[in-house]
Amino acid sequence: MSLLIRNAQILTLDAQDREWPEADILIADGRILAIGPGLCPATQPARVIEARGMLAMPGLINAHFHSPGNFLRGMVDGLPLEVFMLYEVPPLAAGVPVKRLNYVRTLLGAVEMLRHGVTSVMDDAFHVPVASAEGIDGIAEAWADSGMRARLAIDQPNVVEYEKFPFLADLLPPEVKAGMAAAPRQSTAELLGLYDHLVSRWDGAAGGRIGAALSCSAPQRVTVDYIQALSVLAARHDLPFNCHILETKLQRVLGEERYGRSLVRQVHDLGVLDERMVVIHAIWIDAEDIALLAASGATVAHNPVCNLRLGSGVMPFRGLRDAGVPICIGTDEAVADDAINPWAALKMAGLVHTLADPDYRSWPTAPEVLRCMMQGGARALRWPDIGRLEPGARADIALLDLDTPPFTPLNDLRRQLVFCEPSSAVRMTIVDGRVVFEDGRVTTVDEAALRAEARELTAGYRAAFAPAIAEARRLEPYYRTMVLRAHARDVGLRRRLDA
Ligand SMILES: [Zn+2]
Missing domain, CATH: 3.20.20.140 (Metal-dependent hydrolases)
Incomplete structure (x- = not known):
């Protein structure tokens, strides 16, 4: 399966920290083959994704x-x-x-x-x-x-x-x-x-x-x-x-x-x-x-x-x-x-x-x-081929819509990725060259059926664990005493506001 992402802004997070204001990413067999502006693949990709106005990042x-x-x-x-x-x-x-x-x-x-x-x-x-x-x-x-x-x-x-x-x-x-x-x-x-x-x-x-x-x-x-x-x-x-x-x-x-x-x-x-x-x-x-x-x-x-x-x-x-x-x-x-x-x-x-x-x-x-x-x-x-976009790396990519509140106005891409909590801007997720999330839904799973079954299973699970949880409540005072005793000791380190 080959894929061409066209005209995206690209944050590679590779060793040189390269960025492309607008470029394409060519993907085949789960890996990135090429990144650059105006790529012309020798054979027609199975799918072309128009990504102008989007950010492509690992x-x-x-x-x-x-x-x-x-x-x-x-x-x-x-x-x-x-x-x-x-x-x-x-x-x-x-x-x-x-x-x-x-x-x-x-x-x-x-x-x-x-x-x-x-x-x-x-x-x-x-x-x-x-x-x-x-x-x-x-x-x-x-x-x-x-x-x-x-x-x-x-x-x-x-x-x-x-x-x-x-x-x-x-x-x-x-x-x-x-x-x-x-x-x-x-x-x-x-x-x-x-x-x-x-x-x-x-x-x-x-x-x-x-x-x-x-x-x-x-x-x-x-x-x-x-x-x-x-x-x-x-x-x-x-x-x-x-x-x-x-x-x-x-x-x-x-x-x-x-x-x-x-x-x-x-x-x-x-x-x-x-x-x-x-x-x-x-x-x-x-x-x-x-x-x-x-x-x-x-x-x-x-x-x-x-x-x-x-x-x-x-x-x-x-x-x-x-x-x-x-x-x-x-x-x-x-x-x-x-x-x-x-x-x-x-x-x-x-x-x-x-x-x-x-x-x-x-x-x-x-x-x-x-x-x-x-x-x-x-x-x-211990997977060196993930976490960056460059030829040879695994095609694990998130596409984020830059026409969204976290990026408006766009002052600094990295700071806005870290501090503006942009998960609401994620439009597509690609793993190993396969689109697994797009148009607001995960493509591999019937999400509504999954949530319904999760609710159903949780009821039985809660019932099965109820006696152990009741027992845990009975044990809590002993654990509390233990924790507070440990905290009373000076270990010569300051990792909380109180000690
Ligand atoms: Zn853990």
Whole structure:
């Protein structure tokens, strides 16, 4: 399938940051063949898209996302991560049939992102209470059918709930601890078997549009043999390895209590911190952590809306950038950045760091955060051919109407992309050379039927989870005590307004 986009204003975001006031983009077999004014293809393209008055730019890359949160938007008010997770992944939840649920739930988020001009995503998908091949297939099939480019990981902790936190084992009554110890957990061998399934069935599927990724969730949530086995697997297949590290102050305290060191130092000492690792959040890091991250070549995934929603704190953006650490941007999940809108994450990345330093020369600029999303995102996903428009790159393109409020009047394209929240101006989304969103509708999915089925499934899902949620409410006071105790400690870092 060949495609010719004619007369668009083009923002390439390539290494030279080239722009074209008006030019054409020729696409064939999922890749960009040529960019320039007045292109005359040797053979007539299958479709010509007249794009005068439109901006063509690379599709957005959502580098950190959990599709299982898609049914949970707006479910809770702001809560600290550890309390929030009680409701998001209730520790005593029973299983529900997952194949269709996972499929519909994932597709719902895909549709929303395609409407925003998002073309690639890293889905760090968790499973409650345990992962299964059919649950993984439900998610992967949805990404494949959506037309989006996606990498999928299995984010499955395998230690007892109260071992993931400081103080909790001492706070909980014995009968609750016994219930947690008896909750289902998967062995390293079992989880590696599921990774075999994911990699062999899905890595490179849909013409290379679907890929596998690794995830340990977080170092304190898994056994040492499992995190090390995942790292070996990531190296063997050269895949991204997702790891949430130092998202909260409590996790800083946990590192001190459990390991006598920071969790960044911990993954470094375990031999798993390398250039394939995507270190998610990295808020409560110190100077030594930043040096370790820089030396490793890891990419940090910044989720500023989620971080504010959960009161986690502000990531040291400039410290990481000055040390040369690549940063990508994500929305995290729909219960912690409820709109699944990377434009909002981009804007928040451009805003929140003004709180960190009175010297405004250190504040992120619009071109800088755009580059984080594109180049950082491509690096995190280990797909070097996305995030820029140039010959040879994948044809993942968003077309935005410049005759719209966010761009009127047009003063500075990059600043208006970052600060004017232009998702309402997205007119077309192209992934791998295929038009997947145009004329206000996603072409790969019956959206109304999808939403209807999502509503129907949610009712059953809520009912199935009601006992676990009731149990979570009962547990909340213990978690609250734990969180407040951790926050009372001086860890020598300032990442929130209060500490
Ligand atoms: Zn996350």
